[in-house]
Amino acid sequence: MIQPKKVFRTKDGKLGFEWNDGTRGVCSARELRLACPCALCVDEHTGEKLLDNSAVPDDIKLERVQSIGRYAAGLSFSDGHRSGIYPYDKLKELTKNA
Amino acid sequence: MQLNEQNILSALKAVQDPDLHKDIVELNFVQNLKIEGTKVTFDLVLTTPACPIRDRFKDQCISIVKGLGASEVEVTLTSNAGRVGDAPEQPQVSFLGEVSHIVGVASGKGGVGKSTVTANLAMALSLSGARVGILDADIYGPSMGLMFGIDKDPQVFEDNTIAPVEAKGGISIVSMCMFAGSEKATIWRGPMASQMIQHFLNRVRWGKLDYLLVDFPPGTGDIQLTLTQNCPMAGAVVVTTPQEVALADCRKGLAMFDSVGVPVVGVVENMSYFICDGCGKHHNIFRQGGGERIAKNWGVPLIAKIPLEPAVADCGDEGVPAVLRYPNSESAKAFLQAADAVVRTLSVFKSVGDGVLKNFNYAFDELPEEDV
Numbered sequence: 001m002i003q004p005k006k007v008f009r010t011k012d013g014k015l016g017f018e019w020n021d022g023t024r025g026v027c028s029a030r031e032l033r034l035a036c037p038c039a040l041c042v043d044e045h046t047g048e049k050l051l052d053n054s055a056v057p058d059d060i061k062l063e064r065v066q067s068i069g070r071y072a073a074g075l076s077f078s079d080g081h082r083s084g085i086y087p088y089d090k091l092k093e094l095t096k097n098a
Numbered sequence: 099m100q101l102n103e104q105n106i107l108s109a110l111k112a113v114q115d116p117d118l119h120k121d122i123v124e125l126n127f128v129q130n131l132k133i134e135g136t137k138v139t140f141d142l143v144l145t146t147p148a149c150p151i152r153d154r155f156k157d158q159c160i161s162i163v164k165g166l167g168a169s170e171v172e173v174t175l176t177s178n179a180g181r182v183g184d185a186p187e188q189p190q191v192s193f194l195g196e197v198s199h200i201v202g203v204a205s206g207k208g209g210v211g212k213s214t215v216t217a218n219l220a221m222a223l224s225l226s227g228a229r230v231g232i233l234d235a236d237i238y239g240p241s242m243g244l245m246f247g248i249d250k251d252p253q254v255f256e257d258n259t260i261a262p263v264e265a266k267g268g269i270s271i272v273s274m275c276m277f278a279g280s281e282k283a284t285i286w287r288g289p290m291a292s293q294m295i296q297h298f299l300n301r302v303r304w305g306k307l308d309y310l311l312v313d314f315p316p317g318t319g320d321i322q323l324t325l326t327q328n329c330p331m332a333g334a335v336v337v338t339t340p341q342e343v344a345l346a347d348c349r350k351g352l353a354m355f356d357s358v359g360v361p362v363v364g365v366v367e368n369m370s371y372f373i374c375d376g377c378g379k380h381h382n383i384f385r386q387g388g389g390e391r392i393a394k395n396w397g398v399p400l401i402a403k404i405p406l407e408p409a410v411a412d413c414g415d416e417g418v419p420a421v422l423r424y425p426n427s428e429s430a431k432a433f434l435q436a437a438d439a440v441v442r443t444l445s446v447f448k449s450v451g452d453g454v455l456k457n458f459n460y461a462f463d464e465l466p467e468e469d470v
């Protein structure tokens with residue numbers, strides 16, 4: 001199971017992880033916000049995205065990063081959104097693309 | 099009364115720390131006491147900056163010293179971990195931080211003896227010298243009260259935190275049965291139940307514990323998810339019986355822990371065989387080898403096979419765990435063996451998982467700045 005060994009930020013405000021498989025990756029706050037998997041942003045039954053990308057400010061920032069159990073991180077954003085639970089495997093994917 | 103150090107200190111002995119059961123003078127919390135005329139200043143050095151009752155301590159101290167005739171009293175709250183502000187708002191603090199290992203005890207289905215296993219594992223760990231607590235999270239069918247013969251209510255403090263009840267073997271227990279009468283049903287919808295569980299997780303003053311066993315409700319549902327999401331479990335024990343139908347559900351339990359990243363310590367097969375109380379012969383009432391099959395197919399160890407023994411089975415109803423009542427029975431030996439496996443496996447997990455972040459809560463701005 002993929003789990004973080006370290007959480008960091010980059011100079012330009014991206015969130016970075018060092019994973020237990022030795023890899024590292026970063027992702028911007030906006031991309032993370034757009035990928036929020038919570039029920040307010042994604043329809044629980046159809047999987048359809050409910051979040052309007054244009055409603056997310058370009059300069060959105062991360063405020064907190066918190067562990068959820070042993071499998072995920074909860075992210076709080078500067079737009080007040082904090083209901084997203086990002087499983088580590090999803091975060092690993094997201095930080096790979098960045 | 100004259101204002102001097104001795105008078106003030108002896109008056110302040112009235113302020114008790116509800117956790118440590120000692121007064122603040124004895125605990126050496128009062129420091130830098132200065133008296134200038136009728137003005138008194140001192141520091142209260144708390145054990146943690148997040149002490150939930152720090153404001154109460156402060157108010158009590160001020161009114162006591164004023165009662166001695168001081169015109170002005172200044173109390174500075176500090177802690178060993180540095181100075182703290184007089185923040186009127188308390189952040190949501192959890193007392194789980196003082197628990198070294200949180201272990202879930204779960205089963206895929208009900209009726210396999212999960213609570214019996216939890217009670218006896220706890221007792222076995224406690225007998226080995228560990229500090230042990232049980233959170234009975236089976237809110238719809240709490241049974242820890244019965245298993246330990248508890249008739250006390252836990253103490254609930256003004257700030258809504260709860261002190262667990264100390265049961266046989268020095269085990270700290272909090273159970274839903276302590277809050278709702280045992281005759282009353284807990285009829286709650288999911289959100290309500292989840293909220294109660296969160297309250298239990300964060301607001302119970304466990305104190306320092308080596309092991310906190312969490313007795314899961316049977317199945318894989320709402321509360322189980324809340325539990326696995328809200329507490330950083332060091333590992334889980336899955337209880338089953340030898341029948342195929344129980345084993346199928348046991349796999350679901352294993353899969354649940356797998357999907358939430360909680361490593362499984364092992365499987366306990368309960369009611370493995372029956373020991374006749376007349377002749378002592380072992381009878382395999384159910385199919386044999388179920389636990390072994392699970393272990394083999396899923397790569398988790400079978401850590402104990404608990405027999406059915408009539409005398410031992412009565413222990414649960416009598417409020418004394420079998421490990422304590424019949425320490426030489428085969429059941430007790432199996433439970434001790436399981437406890438031993440839990441202790442050893444958890445320490446292996448700890449060293450293997452070394453370097454992996456388990457429980458964190460960072461402000462983004464405080465994260466270290468690094469390149470990719």
